[in-house]
Amino acid sequence: MSHDMSEDKLPESHGSAGQHEVASHGDPFADPGLPAHEPRRTDIDERAAKRAERQVSLMFVVSMLATVGFIASYVAIDADKIVYIFPLGHVSALNFALGLTLGVALFCIGAGAVHWARTLMSDHELPAERHPIEADDEVRADVIEQFKTGAAESGFGRRKMIRNTLIGSMALVPLSGVVLLRDLGPLPEKKLQHTGWDLATPEHPLPLVNMNTNKPMKAEDIVVGSLTFAKPEGLEEDDETFQQQIAKDALMLVRIAPENIKDKDSAELGFEGILAYSKICTHVGCPISLYEQQTHHALCPCHQSTFDLADGARVIFGPAGHPLPQLKITTNEEGFLVATGDFAEPVGPSFWERS
């Protein structure tokens, strides 16, 4: 191709002429029309075009090299190797290399494509006129007329019974969709109402086991201001169902000086100020145990529900709908803390059948 730099392709020659024409019209707000087409440097200068072409290909080549580098570092770098890279500090060499090469590979493809589109692809401007989307008056009048005729012929307005039953049936149809939800599985039955503590009865109390030491605890082990987590005796971490069980059985034990307990019933469920609350938030069931020993508040990290453990775990802030269930505890003949029954209410979030 020859050097095509003809006069009429250069911006000055036609940009200025166009604008003058509009301004001379006398009306300052006249429709300026479409702006004059300005050719890009690469349109008029073949050398610039060639340079842009090389730049784009270079980026694609860099991308290819980066991909090769990705594969190479995957093969070559030891997964345990730690290197110092400023300003990241000590990082895994493998992760760093993989991230860097993949990042470069993707970025170069994108940047190359954008550069290509901006410098070399057709720069032709296509005006698309906007039209109003509404139909013209004649068509509209006709449609309204037809609708009225149809309504009159159907007697929809006159025959109230047909109208009402139609509305009724339309409203009920979606219910079949709701019924299909039944296919999701059997209802949970009583599973949500019971926890591992329901093995305990007044005749056969169930010892509370410390989650740290895996041993039963005496009342004097729990001091005022301390926080202890407990599970029912017999539940072991190696059990297949441990995770499902502990999600309902987890307890937090706090001891509050008896004169500071505001709720009489709650004090009675406890033993000499030791209160055993469910650790499961009654909002959507996060484990809560951000216990503040001076205020006796327990906070849920998920949505900030706050329970006052000195006042029967009343909800004092946040979305939770119920206080935390409290377990009735006492001590057996040997002085170990035991539960004598299950929680009075189901633990965890609300559900429809919850009493």
Next chain:
Amino acid sequence: MKKLSARRRHPLAALVVLLLALAATGGLYAAFAPAEKAQADTAAQSLAIDEGKKLFAVGCSSCHGLNGEGSSDGPSLVGVGSAAVDFQVATGRMPAQQPGAQVPKKKNIYTQHEIDQLAAFVASLGPGPVAPTEKQYTSTNPDDVAAGGELFRTNCAQCHNFAGQGGALTQGKYAPSLEGVEAKHIYEAMQTGPQNMPSFPDTTMPEEQKRQIVAFVRNLNEEPNPGGLTLGSLGPVTEGLFGWIFGLGVLIAVAIWVAAHTTKARKS
């Protein structure tokens, strides 16, 4: 007597004498030495208590009362023990700068010697947790880190975050970050439950488990970064913020860059 002296050249005589001498020395030592040592100790102890009382009168008594009995501005210190004093004063939390939801950590102005004296005085007010010795909080078993991690997740992570970065509590209170906290102070905090932290006494969390937790927390501080930005290891909050501001911000910037400097944009 004659019989005895007749045998004084017996080959075993030296051994018998040696044994007798040893027994005599041991007996004498048992009779005198401990008594002397105990006396010295009590003397040093009461001196420390006296010195501590003076320091207490200057630095602490305006809130805790002249005898640590407490006032409307500060709780009674009877029975808090030396571990609590060592933790509060050595981390600069006490004397408190100002009243508020939480007393923050700040620069400590006391020497360890003075802190020990203060602790001796407070410990003399009533029995309480004793400041741990180095052996109690220094772990030598590398397996402790793993065991401590499990205990940390059960007992501590809910407030201090899984990576020990701390977190918010209610009404302006917060669980501080554990980064760079001395092993001794971590141990003491578990022992005594400072401010709103619940305590974990030896009865529910034996000494060994505390040591394991300390080992885990110290290990957290030293762990190399496996790659990527931790964003403070705070979890979804910083990650979300980063995603919105930097992720979307960069995308918007790229979009502007793509659209800018076209023929059209240059004219308007």
